[in-house]
Amino acid sequence: MTMPVTQCLLKLHEDHHNLEDYQGGVPRWCSGCGDNAILAAVQRLCRDEDLSPERTVFVSGIGCSSRFPHYMKTYGFHGIHGRAFPVAEGIKMARPDLTVFVNTGDGDCCSIGAGHWIHAIRYNMNMTVMLHDNHVYGLTKKQASPTSPIGFKSNTTPRGSYLNALNPLTVTLGVQNVSFVAQAVDWVPEVLYDIISAAYHHRGFSFVRIIQRCPEFLPKMFESWLADPQKTLLLTHANGLTLTPELSRTYKNQLAHDPSNIDRAREIASGEDPIPVGILYRNPEVPCYEDVRHAGQMRTPEHIRVGLEAELDRFTVWPKNAEPAQRAV
């Protein structure tokens, strides 16, 4: 196997990074928050894939989870509420060479940002999306989010919420052009890492819903799942997750699921107890929007000059017998 000269030279002074190289500010999440687990997994992924910090971008909206870019020593964009996806899409469109991650919360993505979410799935741009789903608005001190369970008492639903929770997985799986859907939980870090890694390697819109604990406002929410490994259903497959023997011993509740089967994925995604964890759906054949829409011609200064001159020539009053067409003849 040979390698172009350029690659050889780039490798000559290739930077290798360790975990600390990706550590931005000290996280200000509550102690015990599941966001820490996601941060650790993502930093580990960046190190293992040796992602150049200057070629990596984390984009977020508003919420606890959306503080994520502050804690990564890469490029980042802490955007406005619900608008993480359009910002990320713009970045990807302008700089397809960058690695783009989106960190969004259940309120940010599934409520105010739902319109952008649906279309981002349809656009299938190459980015890794992590939905930090703690079932509550935590940053604003406990209001019900779209994924809060029915009966959940909060500052906005003092008598308990009236509606069934929205299932982000089934919604995503129902949108045209969906290409990657997975679910992880923050209390199984090994699987969390594997799933984020698989999402990163998928070319397209990789949507990972991460169910996470909020020890401040929903401290008891996942207690039974933490106590009983049987309540976590691990999805395994040769094209999906493969578990280590240690993990298999702890989490014995496993199901073989082929990620190419979307009907089965929808069926599994609608289950809530046990919580399905793994890659639900993956289709590498779905085209990415940035590829479909790519102009095929970079706008180099020469290209712009030629285009402008052609445009201006249309309105130029030429001296007699000096029009371009006649000159060419």
Next chain:
Amino acid sequence: MDMAATFHEQRVFFSTSRRQGEGVEAIEGLGLRPALFAGYRDLSLLRHDFPLVLVAASREAITVRSLSGIVDEVLLEVAPRGIEGERLRKHALALEREIRARVAAGDIGLLSELWTAAAERVSAHDDETAKEVLRYTAAALKLDGEVVGCDLAMPAKFLAHLWEAAYAAKARAFRQAVDTLVVRLSDILRAAFIHSAAGQQPGALRASVGGAHQNMFDFDAMSRLVGRRAPKDELSPSRRRRIEGALAVLRGQRFFPDPKASSSPDAIVAFEFQFEDCASAVEAFRARLAALVETVRAMAIAELEADGRYIEADHDPFFESFGDHTLTPDDLALFPDSLVCIPPDRNASPENANLIEMLSSGLPVKVLVETRDLLEESSVGAGHFAFGVRSVRLAMTAMGLGGVFVVQTPSSNLLCLRAPIARGLDHRGPALFSVYSGAADPAASIAQYLTAAAAIESRAFPPFSYDPLAGDNLAARFSLENCPQPEADWPVESFEYADEQWQRVTERVAFTFADFVLCDRRHAAHFARVGRARWNARMRPVAEWLELPEKELTECIPYLWAIDAGDVLHRVLVDVRLIGAVRRCRTLWHRLREQGGVHNSHAEQLLAREKAAWEAEKQRPIEELKAAVTPAAGSPAQSAAGEEKAGAVAAMATTEAADVPAHSPDEAWIETARCPSCNECQLINDRMFLYNENKQAYLGDLKTGTYRQLVEAAESCQVAIIHPGKPFNPNEPGLEELMERAKAFQ
């Protein structure tokens, strides 16, 4: 009739090629052709691969289509089920037939032009409905391109068309890479200018805001204001020189110039990459090598500069000594490959004498060697047919060079082989396409397509492909492409005819190399017709005769079935010289198909050995067999493998057991692998609870904290993975209560 005399005459012809007596007649002027050609008198009436359409500017993978395929596609789209659809189909097929006939007659042009012309001719003999129907089908025609028949010019056109598609794909990728670098380097220069003193002059600032707002600002004041920041030239002279140099090379490269700028007066003229001889291709490569090296160098510098990773101390010496020796095959693969289409009459010309050397040097060149004559007399004059010696040997020699992609095929098979041919054009290295395009001197007006197809059937020019990078073994690299009945020496087909009593007779007739030679009028002397009255049982079809035992060969005479212009069946004797050529052709076919994995002698020997061993095993007494078979229920190898596997499983079990650390209830420990990095424990004591390289907690020095902190950390851990064990300092206050709290985590 004296049958003994008849046989004697036939025998004399077989042995000496002399026609002695009345029973052995010359075939000159009879227009004989192989009997299996009976159904292929007028090819324009038959739907087959030809003519082809070289689809223009197609972004699809398939850039060459058959006319029949296109018509089928149109019909699938526009023809409804039922009688209406049938009418439409009938007219469309008539139109297809008309186009095919016109192309065979020498018409050339685009499909759309031929379609329109054919539609007018077809509808001229029909009512208005036909005209309307054909107009309707024309509207459904979604593609266009040059239509080519199976003539002598076709192979070069076909290959050039596929090469252009490969060139266009390469051009897109190359322009994308170069344009990206140009934009990034231009951005660096622009940013440097904006930050420099020159960029902060009033004039520069005025130009930067555009004409509409130029009167809104005081640019002198603005210049003074922004100038306070101590403007500086961020680019060192050497870096600026490097970037500008790289930009100049990238903008001026002639391998894939900007197509949009081609209309401007100072447009860069692209290099030409299509040649008619090897010498020109080599010369052009040499002449352009410096430009190629310069472009690769500029791309490497640009990439490093754009990334801000150019280190002068390390890279300057490297680029100073940059030359053609630095290039890798991957670098060469970025640039266009040369296409050399050698016309058949120049195969042996001095310009092409270094063909093999050029291929073996690994130059990125794709060569089409076209052969029109497989039956030429050898230059050494050995007195036997030197069929395809030059071209067949060429393909086999090229295979032996190691890195050359080789395709050998007659022109009739080109459409079927478009995928391997396209792979050959994409191959990173040289490729050879050896194509046989039809008889030099056909007998009985046999169509060129038919002669080329006969070369496949008769094993005279078997199609194959060899991809040196396809795998580690010959099975992956070599493939017999579309060879009919590869298991057999000769393909055998059913042949039906009416006998003297007008009864239908069906025979199985093999198509041999002798049948192929019958198509060429130059070799009529090797055949002799035998009148029906003199047919006898000692005359045997050539394929059958070749299989006779040695001692019977002299008792029989080989013949072919042939038909004349009136489709009357004849038996044609074959002389001994031609039989020698047939044998040689068969031998070469055996060798070739063995490479393709058919009747592989090594495999057959192994099979025979294993079979013999198995038979011997079977002969043993049943008790002994039982005793031998019971322990492993298979071969000794399987048994060994089973034991090995069992050992591995046992080892794995041991490993698994070892993976689980045995912790006594008295010991403090953390299930590190399950740690979700939530920071709870570190907030209690970040010296006692440490993170590993994956940011997961483990216990550090217990003496840096207290047992109380250990228990509190266990209680606050969200996933309950901290096990405090027993106190390590007996003097710590409140131990009794702490131990009680710790019990839940033992």
